[in-house]
Amino acid sequence: MAWIPAGTFLMGSNHHYPEEAPAHRVALEGFWIDRAPVTNAQFLKFVKATGHRTLAERPADPALYPEAPPERLAPASIVFVPPPGPVGTDDPYRWWQYIPGADWRHPEGPGSSIRNRPLHPVVHVAHEDAAAYAAWCGKQLPSEAEWERAAWGGREGCEFAWGDALHPEGRPVANTFQGDFPHHNSLLDGYAGTSPVGAFPANGFGLLDCIGNVWEWTDSWYGPHPHQADGALPAEASSGCCAEAAAAREASIDPASQHGTMPRKVVKGGSFLCAPSYCRRYRPAARMAQGIDTSTGHMGFRCIVRP
Numbered sequence: 168m169a170w171i172p173a174g175t176f177l178m179g180s181n182h183h184y185p186e187e188a189p190a191h192r193v194a195l196e197g198f199w200i201d202r203a204p205v206t207n208a209q210f211l212k213f214v215k216a217t218g219h220r221t222l223a224e225r226p227a228d229p230a231l232y233p234e235a236p237p238e239r240l241a242p243a244s245i246v247f248v249p250p251p252g253p254v255g256t257d258d259p260y261r262w263w264q265y266i267p268g269a270d271w272r273h274p275e276g277p278g279s280s281i282r283n284r285p286l287h288p289v290v291h292v293a294h295e296d297a298a299a300y301a302a303w304c305g306k307q308l309p310s311e312a313e314w315e316r317a318a319w320g321g322r323e324g325c326e327f328a329w330g331d332a333l334h335p336e337g338r339p340v341a342n343t344f345q346g347d348f349p350h351h352n353s354l355l356d357g358y359a360g361t362s363p364v365g366a367f368p369a370n371g372f373g374l375l376d377c378i379g380n381v382w383e384w385t386d387s388w389y390g391p392h393p394h395q396a397d398g399a400l401p402a403e404a405s406s407g408c409c410a411e412a413a414a415a416r417e418a419s420i421d422p423a424s425q426h427g428t429m430p431r432k433v434v435k436g437g438s439f440l441c442a443p444s445y446c447r448r449y450r451p452a453a454r455m456a457q458g459i460d461t462s463t464g465h466m467g468f469r470c471i472v473r474p
Contacts, residue, residue: 168199168472169373171317177324178315179392180452187452189392193312200309200317201469203364203375204288204383205300207281210271213300222293223270223462231460244269244291245463246276247360247440250350256445262349263463274360274464286363288381288467294432294459297384297468306470311387311433311454313471318377318436318451320370328370328378328451333443341367341379343449344442360439360464378449379441381467382434382457388412388419389431389456419456426458433457438465 175194180187213219223244232240246266254261268277271291274284281287292300294308301307309317318328325331329340339345339356346353358366364375377383419431434457437449448455457466 169202169317171195171198171200171313171372173197174316176316176319178312178452180450183447183450184453186391186454190452191392193316195312195316197474198309198313199472199474200313200372200374201306201471202369202373204381204467204469205297206286206364207271207289208285210289210292210300211285213303217299217303219296219299219303221271221291221296221462222460223291239265241267242270243267245461246274247349247464249352252350253347254350256348269464270462284361284363286365287361288364288376290361290381290464290467291462292384292467293462294384294457296462298386300468301470304470306472308384308386308468309471311385311435314377314383314385314435315451317372317374318370320372320374320377322371326450329368333449339367341437341449342376342439343379343437344440344445346442348440348442348445358439362439377436377451379437380439381436381465382438382455382463383436384457384466384468385433385435387433388415389433389454390415390418421456424456426456426461429458429460431456431458434466440465 173196175192177190178193179190181190224242226242227240229240243265245263246269247262248264250261266276271289272281273279274290297308320328342356342358342362344352345355352359362380369375416430420428422428434455441449
């Protein structure tokens with residue numbers, strides 16, 4: 168793990184996606200954070216020790232999806248399948264498929280394997296799976312503010328975590344999508360999917376793969392950024408009562424979203440599928456809402472320890 172010292176930083180952005188605004192200064196206490204996302208090898212040790220079965224490995228609860236046909240309740244997860252040619256980017260179901268048998272051991276579905284990917288980030292983990300792993304090893308999931316503070320690596324005011332150029336001197340420094348999304352990846356960075364942790368340079372705090380590779384779960388319920396005064400602690404990092412947590416959970420629900428009535432957590436960092444032409448969320452300030460019942464082939468996590 169790496170130590171992130173106490174301090175203030177500028178959280179959010181006023182110049183990118185609307186949900187990142189307003190930019191505001193946040194003060195945090197110091198904490199330890201995993202240098203890299205949790206890998207397949209690490210998650211395997213957890214599963215062997217506990218017998219944990221991930222959400223993707225269990226049939227869905229019919230009470231939660233009363234209108235779903237029985238075959239849609241089989242163990243499954245969401246996998247990126249590039250279309251054969253150019254398609255509009257207004258409908259993500261053109262490249263996302265709900266595949267029975269896809270899970271952390273079988274990232275692309277039945278027949279695929281992690282046998283040769285021990286150092287790749289574990290994927291197809293829902294929020295409850297990440298939280299269970301963290302509890303097993305005596306850690307926690309970071310708040311959105313803690314994650315963003317760590318991802319900046321001590322920088323501030325840049326476009327990206329490493330500076331203002333996406334590819335400094337023409338060289339990729341994170342695992343993202345190059346080419347024509349979603350059908351053609353030019354593989355400028357050498358990877359069509361996840362990459363082993365450490366394949367790209369660390370940030371100023373010594374952290375690997377905060378940007379790109381896989382989205383990472385936080386423990387913060389999704390909602391608008393509060394307008395903070397200088398030095399104020401963000402709501403998710405401050406001590407609060409159960410009623411406040413319940414209210415934040417309820418407020419994270421957006422029936423009009425693809426997640427329906429499912430509560431949503433914040434995920435951060437972008438993934439190997441972020442592309443300039445589609446998703447410019449390969450930045451520390453970027454954020455996305457993810458239903459807690461969802462697992463995908465481009466979502467992982469890392470843990471923290473608060474002194």
